[in-house]
Amino acid sequence: IEMGTLVALNNGRRERMDHLSSKSFRIDMKAREISFSYLDYLLNNINENENIRIVGIIGRQSTGKSYLLNKIFQTRFAVAAGRCTDGIWMSYVFLENIHFIILDCEGLFSDQRTDDEEIKLISLLTAVCDITILSQDLGFSRFQDHLFAFLSQAVEKISKSEKLFKGILLVAIRDISDSNAQESFDAAEKKFLDLQSKGKSGFLEQLFSNTFKVQLVHHFENRNFDYEIKGLRQLFFNYINTELHTSHRWENGKNLADHLKILLVQLYTDDFIDSHEIHCEMKLAELIERMKKAWTRFYLDDEENIALNEQIIKTIFDNKEYLIK
Secondary structure, eight states: OBTTBOOOOBTTBOOOOTTOOTTTSOHHHHHHHOOOTHHHHHHHTOOTTOEEEEEEEEEBTTSSHHHHHHHHHOOOOOOOSSOOOOSEEEEEEEETTEEEEEEEEOOBSOTTSOHHHHHHHHHHHHHHOSEEEEEEOTTTHHHHHHHHHHHHHHHHHSOOOTTSSOOEEEEEEEEEOTTTHHHHHHHHHHHHHHHHTTGGGSHHHHHHTTOEEEEEEEOTTSTTHHHHHHHHHHHHHHHHHSGGGOSOSSSSHHHHHHHHHHHHHHHHHTOOOOHHHHHHHHHHHHHHHHHHHHHHTOOTTOHHHHHHHHHHTOEEETTEEEOOO
16 A cells, blocks of 8 residues: 555556556556556466455454464465565465455554555455454454544445355454453454344445454464364364355456456555446457467468367357357
8 A cells, every 4th residue: 555545466566657647547447557567477377167266354452463364374474573565465275166366465553554545455454254253352342433434434445246245244353362252252243233123224234244253263272273273274174165255256266366456456446336237348348359370370272270269269258259260
């Protein structure tokens, strides 16, 4: 995040886009320039009907968010005593025939960030995640109202589309003791049941399908910690494998990568037109490029080569077939 906006890194490097505005370039063109490096390769090789899920985490700074993700998904996000995550970092794991994209978000309520910057971070995560983990300790209650205000504004930041805001909220209460476990669980559940009762007027409905779960997690030195981590991991699999949630939000890995890049550019420009329309423009631009490359390989006196190139540029897009003859 720089100068109040979320900046996408390209192959892990910062590219200057400060001179650009939403009026000086098309969002689909800029989105196509963003590269996730090796993750692009992985995503582009996830085919149709394969299970892709996104899990992200939000919470206060220095509360062990990266450590929790590493324990659950065996990722290798940086872990340190102080601030160790800047912006949002992405990783990939393959567990039990499910492709997981893991998003590790920097800590909220930092003096180094403005409210608008943190709202953009939350907007990106909640828009694309199937499960958003809210990591909170027992001292988090005084930050809750502030966070809930952020979440409400996240809805307004990004226009609603059929691809976004389809996940659930998992509240992980950290570092509990045996003596206060039940009290902590009851208090959190009551708080979110009250939010759930607001229905369509509340952020829980608008961002998380009005669905939440509360999970208690002891301190990592407690004998129950590893057992609870296994329980969290199993909770993810149970949720994903239920009949209500077996539908595929993303047609394939490339479809997911495209929408992530579009959303990053939209957050950068504060231009939130229909992302489906932008994605159509991206697909058409890619189709035109493929057609041009195919045409350069034509030899009119070679019938076999012409037939081969016809197959190369045959593409189905939005249930319409495109074919150069």
